[in-house]
Amino acid sequence: xxxxxxxxxxxxxxxxxxxxxxxxxxxxxxxxxxxxxxxxxxxxxxxxxxxxxxxxxxxxxxxxxxxxxxxxxxxxxxxxxxxxxxxxxxxxxxxxxxxxxxxxxxxxxxxxxxxxxxxxxxxxxxxxxxxxxxxxxxxxxxxxxxxxxxxxxxxxxxxxxxxxxxxxxxxxxxxxxxxxxxxxxxxxxxxxxxxxxxxxxxxxxxxxxxxxxxxxxxxxxxxxx
Amino acid sequence: xxxxxxxxxxxxxxxxxxxxxxxxxxxxxxxxxxxxxxxxxxxxxxxxxxxxxxxxxxxxxxxxxxxxxxxxxxxxxxxxxxxxxxxxxxxxxxxxxxxxxxxxxxxxxxxxxxxxxxxxxxxxxxxxxxxxxxxxxxxxxxxxxxxxxxxxxxxxxxxxxxxxxxxxxxxxxxxxxxxxxxxxxxxxxxxxxxxxxxxxxxxxxxxxxxxxxxxxxxxxxxxxxxxxxxxxxxxxxxxxxxxxxxxxxxxxxxxxxx
Numbered sequence: 267x268x269x270x271x272x273x274x275x276x277x278x279x280x281x282x283x284x285x286x287x288x289x290x291x292x293x294x295x296x297x298x299x300x301x302x303x304x305x306x307x308x309x310x311x312x313x314x315x316x317x318x319x320x321x322x323x324x325x326x327x328x329x330x331x332x333x334x335x336x337x338x339x340x341x342x343x344x345x346x347x348x349x350x351x352x353x354x355x356x357x358x359x360x361x362x363x364x365x366x367x368x369x370x371x372x373x374x375x376x377x378x379x380x381x382x383x384x385x386x387x388x389x390x391x392x393x394x395x396x397x398x399x400x401x402x403x404x405x406x407x408x409x410x411x412x413x414x415x416x417x418x419x420x421x422x423x424x425x426x427x428x429x430x431x432x433x434x435x436x437x438x439x440x441x442x443x444x445x446x447x448x449x450x451x452x453x454x455x456x457x458x459x460x461x462x463x464x465x466x467x468x469x470x471x472x473x474x475x476x477x478x479x480x481x482x483x484x485x486x487x488x489x490x491x
Numbered sequence: 492x493x494x495x496x497x498x499x500x501x502x503x504x505x506x507x508x509x510x511x512x513x514x515x516x517x518x519x520x521x522x523x524x525x526x527x528x529x530x531x532x533x534x535x536x537x538x539x540x541x542x543x544x545x546x547x548x549x550x551x552x553x554x555x556x557x558x559x560x561x562x563x564x565x566x567x568x569x570x571x572x573x574x575x576x577x578x579x580x581x582x583x584x585x586x587x588x589x590x591x592x593x594x595x596x597x598x599x600x601x602x603x604x605x606x607x608x609x610x611x612x613x614x615x616x617x618x619x620x621x622x623x624x625x626x627x628x629x630x631x632x633x634x635x636x637x638x639x640x641x642x643x644x645x646x647x648x649x650x651x652x653x654x655x656x657x658x659x660x661x662x663x664x665x666x667x668x669x670x671x672x673x674x675x676x677x678x679x680x681x682x683x684x685x686x687x688x689x690x691x692x693x694x695x696x697x698x699x700x701x702x703x704x705x706x707x708x709x710x711x712x713x714x715x716x717x718x719x720x721x722x723x724x725x726x727x728x729x730x731x732x733x734x735x736x737x738x739x740x741x742x743x744x745x746x747x748x749x
Contacts, residue, residue, distance in 0.1 A: 305632045314638040316567035318536040320700045382635045385565040389699045445571045
């Protein structure tokens with residue numbers, strides 16, 4: 267069940283962390299709700315989630331949609347691939363800890379409440395589709411990238427990384443303040459609102475200019491006799 | 492059988508309990524303080540349970556603004572947080588409430604997908620002790636408990652021994668205990684788990700394939716108290732092991748006064 271992500275000169279470690287509420291659209295969507303129960307306050311530090319190893323898949327794979335779900339949500343993400351151990355990095359040195367970048371599709375069960383969402387929503391088998399590594403020096407400014415999300419080749423969402431609450435450098439500073447990232451770890455820069463949904467027999471793809479494309483198909487659960 | 496993974500004299504070894512210390516896989520018998528204890532297995536996905544002991548739920552009831560009873564309260568931690576027996580965990584300067592949690596850690600062996608509770612124990616390879624630290628000052632009400640509380644470097648202490656599943660007659664009849672500087676601060680029994688191990692494996696394997704080295708931290712009973720720099724925290728489970736950890740300050744990590 268392990269997925270070989272050996273892309274020279276770096277092998278992905280299989281550890282993938284995502285961030286929520288790091289895109290201005292997602293903060294705006296919650297609005298005043300952030301001051302009410304149960305949230306009480308807007309988030310002050312990065313809010314992360316883990317995509318465990320059972321979720322890892324390569325571009326072009328087919329994900330089985332559990333019979334309990336009609337639709338799944340397609341989150342197009344920029345993955346920051348760590349190249350050098352990153353512990354309490356500074357803003358100016360942050361980017362130098364990266365090997366590079368990759369496009370990642372985080373497939374989630376749609377949810378609007380962020381207080382204590384079920385681990386199920388982010389942990390379905392095959393729900394983290396990882397692309398090829400693009401070397402760090404090939405990208406002049408990761409904060410200017412644009413992510414295009416398509417369902418059956420029809421572009422349904424465009425996400426600008428310029429609208430992130432924490433840019434790439436600040437996300438690395440604030441995350442490595444409390445957790446050390448190791449070579450091959452991947453940190454996703456955040457989710458926008460309005461992520462398109464897919465059904466069975468559809469194909470989702472994302473494209474990040476200068477980084478690459480990633481796609482995943484969706485199929486029915488096979489019931490074994 | 493009980494096994495550990497230790498570093499000694501420039502190499503990593505499998506190790507076994509011995510009357511006068513630990514016995515390495517090459518026959519050497521050495522003191523338990525002369526080895527560096529690593530986590531006793533290759534740690535993969537770390538799955539943790541919140542509020543899985545009825546008494547602990549009561550203890551935290553003040554801050555529970557919500558209860559969701561339909562599913563076990565499960566969250567994931569990063570493997571950056573893993574350290575072994577006799578390791579050090581940092582308490583950042585200025586925090587008010589950092590606490591240990593003594594937990595039975597269940598290690599998965601054969602892959603498990605869509606497993607029924609009745610067959611679930613066939614997928615358990617063994618057990619160890621976990622001290623699952625939290626710093627409540629950093630608790631935010633999004634994706635609770637957020638990783639800044641629960642997945643900090645050094646926040647998942649595992650060991651000392653990996654105990655084969657076949658050596659544990661009933662994992663739901665074990666006494667858990669924590670001592671801070673020798674004084675007992677937490678005591679409970681795995682018989683009080685709300686969601687038991689077979690049900691947890693059935694629940695989890697219904698949507699995620701569990702694999703060798705995945706570990707389920709099954710929650711903690713009541714009795715969590717604040718710990719301070721210099722404290723020695725021993726979390727132990729009868730028949731499984733006694734896991735030591737020392738709280739250190741920012742200075743140890745080269746963090747200057749702000």
